[in-house]
Amino acid sequence: MTEPICSSGSEERGRALPTSGAAEPALVESSSTLGHRAQAEFAEGFQLLDPVDVPLVAVMGSARTKVGTKEYQRGVEVGAALVAQRFGVMTGGGGGAMAAANEGAHKAGGVSVGLNIKLPFEQRPNRWHRIARLFRYFFVRKVMFVKYSCAFVVLPGGFGSLDELFEMLVLIQTRKVPGRPVVLVGTEFWGGLITWIKETLLAEGMISEEDLDLFHVVDTAEQVAALMPKHAVS
Numbered sequence: 001m002t003e004p005i006c007s008s009g010s011e012e013r014g015r016a017l018p019t020s021g022a023a024e025p026a027l028v029e030s031s032s033t034l035g036h037r038a039q040a041e042f043a044e045g046f047q048l049l050d051p052v053d054v055p056l057v058a059v060m061g062s063a064r065t066k067v068g069t070k071e072y073q074r075g076v077e078v079g080a081a082l083v084a085q086r087f088g089v090m091t092g093g094g095g096g097a098m099a100a101a102n103e104g105a106h107k108a109g110g111v112s113v114g115l116n117i118k119l120p121f122e123q124r125p126n127r128w129h130r131i132a133r134l135f136r137y138f139f140v141r142k143v144m145f146v147k148y149s150c151a152f153v154v155l156p157g158g159f160g161s162l163d164e165l166f167e168m169l170v171l172i173q174t175r176k177v178p179g180r181p182v183v184l185v186g187t188e189f190w191g192g193l194i195t196w197i198k199e200t201l202l203a204e205g206m207i208s209e210e211d212l213d214l215f216h217v218v219d220t221a222e223q224v225a226a227l228m229p230k231h232a233v234s
């Protein structure tokens, strides 16, 4: 018999469930294991981030951006520009755009945070963050990005970056979190999505006109810095 794709709690109870390890799929564990692990992970995340005493900007972006490319360089510049404005930088701690933003922040002498994720394949943290933790659950880690950031910057990226972007926009749109700058970097890269948002989502009444004000689209690190909340600048 083939394994069911979905399983109910009662089906789970009869089965030996994996207990730990990066290779094991998350969210198929028993409800109680999931609950305990998530609770512990929340507590550890709070412990890590509560003591950070500079305002953090979450910088999202592709795990695949190559070192040495213009895109990588722009990520480095964004990290450095945020530190120049006395923000710390918090990323997903992996390679690509995450490494770029952490590198810029670290080399500029700022606070550089990496919230890594355990994945079923090998995952190396980048070497540019000094405050770090490895998370099992994307959803717990996303709470950290939202709870501990005062602005959200999204460099060009794929599904992961889109997920983080839209999570943030929904939370602001529905007033679950206070508004904050959400900045997409790369007018050319994001242009098609923005056009679709306007010509389909807005035109079909799926969002309101004012929802378009929930995000900005820019091209340079200086423009990102100019959109940040002013309280961090002395």
Ligand SMILES: CC(C)=CCNc1ncnc2c1ncn2[C@@H]1O[C@H](COP(=O)(O)O)[C@@H](O)[C@H]1O
Pocket (backbone or CB within 6 Å): 059, 060, 061, 062, 063, 064, 091, 092, 093, 094, 095, 098, 116, 117, 119, 123, 156, 157, 158, 159, 160, 161, 162, 164
């Ligand atoms: C090549 C590959 C899939 C590597 C995955 N390695 C990852 N390491 C750390 N964070 C990640 C990773 N994949 C997705 N994320 C999260 O999703 C975003 C990147 O996803 P993407 O590459 O844009 O879609 C990051 O902001 C990060 O928070």
